[in-house]
Amino acid sequence: MKLSEMYCLSGTYNKSIIIETLKMDFINCEDHIQHDESWTLYSSLHNKAVCLGCIVETIEKRELLPLQRKPALSEFLRILTQQSAELLQLFMKEQRIVWHIVTIILESLSLEEDSYLALLVNVLLKMVQLIGSEDLVTAILDAVVKQVETTIDHNQLQPHYTLLGKMLYQLPALADTLLKHYGRYRIFPY
Numbered sequence: 001m002k003l004s005e006m007y008c009l010s011g012t013y014n015k016s017i018i019i020e021t022l023k024m025d026f027i028n029c030e031d032h033i034q035h036d037e038s039w040t041l042y043s044s045l046h047n048k049a050v051c052l053g054c055i056v057e058t059i060e061k062r063e064l065l066p067l068q069r070k071p072a073l074s075e076f077l078r079i080l081t082q083q084s085a086e087l088l089q090l091f092m093k094e095q096r097i098v099w100h101i102v103t104i105i106l107e108s109l110s111l112e113e114d115s116y117l118a119l120l121v122n123v124l125l126k127m128v129q130l131i132g133s134e135d136l137v138t139a140i141l142d143a144v145v146k147q148v149e150t151t152i153d154h155n156q157l158q159p160h161y162t163l164l165g166k167m168l169y170q171l172p173a174l175a176d177t178l179l180k181h182y183g184r185y186r187i188f189p190y
């Protein structure tokens with residue numbers, strides 16, 4: 001079902017259809033009732049509506065193992081890739097969601113599950129690419145540098161180095177920023 005089909009002919013949102021559709025979704029969480037209707041997006045993979053709020057809440061649930069969170073994160077990456085225009089519109093309207101998701105991802109980089117970590121890095125890179133905000137890039141760099149400075153065992157920082165390396169590849173101009181503003185830090189272990 002396409003998102004447009006969830007609207008009545010009068011143009012009003014057909015809430016019952018949306019709620020019924022969301023009930024079928026495995027990433028629908030118990031707090032869905034509190035989520036704004038505008039966070040609902042169509043999933044071509046699952047052929048039903050999915051809620052960005054439920055996806056985010058699933059990703060940040062500490063009691064879930066990385067593998068249990070992975071379907072929600074994969075879905076988010078799919079939406080980032082295939083419905084970038086709708087998602088960007090939503091992000092621009094509610095920037096707090098962007099910061100919330102970025103914070104969750106950065107905090108999750110210490111989780112020990114390689115495929116989940118790779119997915120986290122890819123999601124963050126896609127968000128950087130989609131949003132194109134210098135503030136966002138600076139905030140990520142600040143967080144990564146802070147983590148590097150406060151972590152004794154550099155083996156735990158592999159996801160952070162991967163993220164930095166891929167960000168440099170995606171944004172070559174970032175190398176100058178790194179040297180100019182973070183040159184005094186020992187960012188890389190070699």
Ligand SMILES: [Zn+2]
Binds near residue numbers: 029031032033035052
């Ligand atoms: Zn929801």
